[in-house]
Amino acid sequence: MVVDSFRLGIDFGTSSTVAALVGPDGRVRPLLFDSSPLLSSAVFVGPDGTPLTGVDAERAGLSYASGLEPNPKRRIDDGTLWLGEREVGVVDLIGVVLRRVAEEAYRVTGRSPAGVVVTHPAAWRQARLGLLAAAAAAAGLGDVRFVPEPVAAAAYFVRVLGHALPADRCLVVYDFGAGTFDVSVVRPAGPGFEVVASAGLPDVGGLDLDAAVVAHARALTGGAADAWSRLDWPQTPADQQARHALWRSAKAAKEQLSRHPAADLHVPLVGADVRVTREEFEKLATPLLDRTSALTLSVLREAGVAPEQVAGVFLVGGSSRIPLAATLLHRTLRIAPTALDYPELVVAEGSLHALNPPPFTAAPAPPGTQAPPHPGAPAAPVRRSSRASRARKLLAAGAAVVVVLAIVATVVVLKSLADPGPITGATKGPTLTGHTDDVTAVALGGPDGSLVASASDDDTIRFWGVETGKKDGPDLTGFSIAPDEIDFDPDGRRLLTLSGSTVQLWDTEKRRNAFDTIDELDTETGLPSPGSIADVAFVDGGKRVQAAFSYGSVLTWNTSDGKRVGTYPTVAGPDKLFSDVALSPDGKRLATVASKDGLRVYDVEKKSLVGGELKTTDGYSSFDHLTFSPDGTRLAVTNSYDVVVFDVGSGKVVDTFEGHTGSINTLAFSPDGTVLASAGNDNRILLWDLVAHRELTTALTGHQKKTGDSTNSITGLAFSADGNHLASSSTDKTVILWRMTRD
Incomplete structure (x- = not known):
């Protein structure tokens, strides 16, 4: 035709x-x-x-x-x-x-x-x-025109399915494909749509569910070791065909279980037929699907979107057809998702209903490719949701009170180990500019404590002088995923970065990887499904790096050679999945939040609970953005707009602070543990006096927020080791330095 x-x-x-x-x-x-x-x-x-x-x-x-x-x-x-x-x-x-x-x-x-x-x-x-x-x-x-996948899905939701999406409401696009999972919050913008926040899981997709079915078949036919060895590492065309047939059969069984209570899987070379029930498959799939639901809830919280602002939850991508995906998401959000018979077709058709963007200008193709340069004009950039909550853990433990110079009357006297006095407020210092995308994390340190480091979605880490506010030396580049957590070690000679699930150590003086033989620390646990890295920090005075995973595993490496020195698998026990975790500065405690278990603290080495569940007096137990005080005795958490501080030993609430008008993204304790800073989507920094149990001063403002734009927010906070400076990072692409005032 x-x-x-x-x-x-x-x-x-x-x-x-x-x-x-x-x-x-x-x-x-x-x-x-x-x-x-x-x-x-x-x-x-x-x-x-x-x-x-x-x-x-x-x-x-x-x-x-x-x-x-x-x-x-x-x-x-x-x-x-x-x-x-x-x-x-x-x-x-x-x-x-x-x-x-x-x-x-x-x-x-x-x-x-x-x-x-x-x-x-x-x-x-x-x-x-x-x-x-x-x-x-x-x-x-x-000349092609580009449309973000969640925008295309929103266009289909509104213009094909006929659902309403008012200007003050948002659509959650739950995109569960074969290779990855992505969740986005989309809202109307003029005649089209824009992405408010987005995040993803690169290690969760339909292929991973296929792998779970294959693993189940392996467990039921464990005696056929030779056959499975050939299926895992085929050396002949016949073995390769057998492996291909096995995985196609696993995929077909997975899809059949979406419609029927059981499916049969033939295992070639083994010569056996395995029956998989829906109940067995859902038990295999639940840990992966729980992660997608937890991330969806986290993105909504970080975007500051309340349940009443959600107009719909739209399931797209072929793997979203699995009934359990909709069930767990409904249970988590308390909103019934919209599911279709052919969710994999939504994005392609929706792209034709989206508002046409301008043509794209392509840079010249990289060397070694045959594609010519492509003229045009770039589409408007789409902001990615920075996982800014991780920046809350950037402080090194046990910072000492510095020796200060005090002036008494008209005589200058050197006072060793003098108390600099309590923090009473802050004044705005220089605004550091140069990044071309959201700044996702910030740290203060360096060999003499004189550096500011900032990570950005432009895939660079930049350095500035604390006193000068000027750029200091070359950037760190080459990140395939933008770093979202950074931290200086106590002596300032190493910088720790977390990019997705990649942990790296950098020499801050030479501005290169700290190790000549490896580029990144080995995060292979040797354990089944450790989950994604949710927190990483220096411990033991900077001699080691510790990482906590979403399934409760804690791993440790030497910073001298990058070798793993031990593991504490499933600190919190089997079958746990946490929406957020935090390590104490000494690495001995792990704070966790789970939908069923609430907020709890574990002893890492003993793999046992420290006390019971932490709750507020009204029984509220849903928290995020967990941050330990420098001495590990306090745990600060957020519940949307409020900050709650617990005593770790007793499990009791010692402070509840209210004052933010938007959801909180990041927390940071001063080195002496007397002041807590909080910031988030209302673009304000609030300082809390933990001794007097009150707000310390008026809100600190300075990061820019465009008129009519509610997406800009503060993403990270970090105190200097001497407590004299506070740095804040933002989606306005800047870092601001604040000087603490004292009595």
Whole structure:
């Protein structure tokens, strides 16, 4: 069928790519590839260099596995990779998939599209969009327009399903795909939509649920060790085909369990059939799906969106079809999600209903790719939700009271170990500018305590002088994921960073990795599903680094060589999943929050509870942003707009502070533990006197907030070791230094 003109929408996915056409009559229909709307994103390059994609690529990869890349989207930051005996640019691989879409669209309509829209994750910025645009150009798609995936989903929710989304309400887009999970909060913006906040889990997707089914089959056929060895590491084409058949069968069983109470799985080479019940599958899937629900709740809290502001929860992505996903999400949010029969088609069709963005200007393709530069103009950047709550733990433990110079009358006298006096307030110092995206975390330290370090979503860490406010030396760059937690060690010679689940140590003087032989600390636990790293800190005077995982595991490394020195698996016991955790400065205590168990503190070495559940006098037990005092005797937490301080020993509330008008993102104790700073979405810093149990001074303001824009917020706070300075970071792309005033 030939139409006068049409537009093409493409959702380039990790495992599958979906495309939709809209003609002059406004009717949208999906493109079919081999009789299916889902085109496998796999790309195969054979010995002769001929590329294949879709089921053809998967079939060819059975006999020549080294020529297959099953998930090109995951490799977008790699530049080039080896397939078979040749080096191939990632842009070229993505271009192969997009070219297949372009060819099918031309076959159906007989002409090139009048416009092309390509969707992308909300967190992707200029560099990745440039590569995607270059791939589209290589595929012959011309000038493409980009739409964030959650914006496309919102357009479908409103303009296809007909749901209302008032200007003062938000839509939660729960995108559970094959390779990753993403959650976004979207709101109306003029005639279109904008992303208020977004976060994701790169290690949770449908493929991980398939792996859980395979692991279950392995457990039921454990005696066939030789057969499983061949399935795990196929050395022949026959073994490769058997492995492919096993994983396809696992995926089919998973999908069947969405509709039926049981499914059968054939395990090749083992020669056995395994029955999986829905109850067994849900037990396997619950730990992964609990993480998606917990992240959804966390994003809403960090965005300052109350339940009454949520107009709907929309499930998209093929893996969201699993009934348990909707059940757990409903239980967590108390809002019934909207689920469809074909959630994987939503984003591609929704992109054609979204407000058209301007064409994108691609930077020149990186060396080694065949894609030419692509002209155009960039789409408006989409802010990613910074996990700013982690910046609350940036202080080193046990900072000493410094020796000060005191002036008595007209005689200058040196007073060793003099008390500098209590903090009474703060005055605004310099505003540090230079980052090109949200500043996600801040730390004060350096060899002589004279440095400010800040991490940003522009994938850099910058340094400034505390006294001068001027840039100090080169930046740290090359992060594939923007750091969201940073901390100086006590002597200031090392900087600790957490980027996703990657922990790194940096030499602050040489501005390079601290180790010559490794780039990052080994976070492999050797344990089943440790979860994501939720807190990381220096302990033992900076001699060690400790990391706490969302499943309660605590790992320790030497900072001298990066070697792991011990592990305390599942400190809190089996089958635990925490929405937030915090390590005490000495590494001996772990504070946790879970939906069922509430707020609790564990002894890391003994793996036992310290007291009972921590609650307020009215029984409230849902908290986040956990932060220990420097001496570990107090635990500060937030419950939306309020700060609650517990005595760790007794478990009793010692302070409750009210005053914020937006949700709180970050907390920081002064080194002597007498002052607590809090900040968040109301763009104000409040100082609390923990001795007098009151607000210390009027709110500190200075970070910019655009008129009519409620998305800017303070993301991080950090005191200097001497307690004389406080630094704050913000989504306005700046850091502000505050000088503490004293009696």
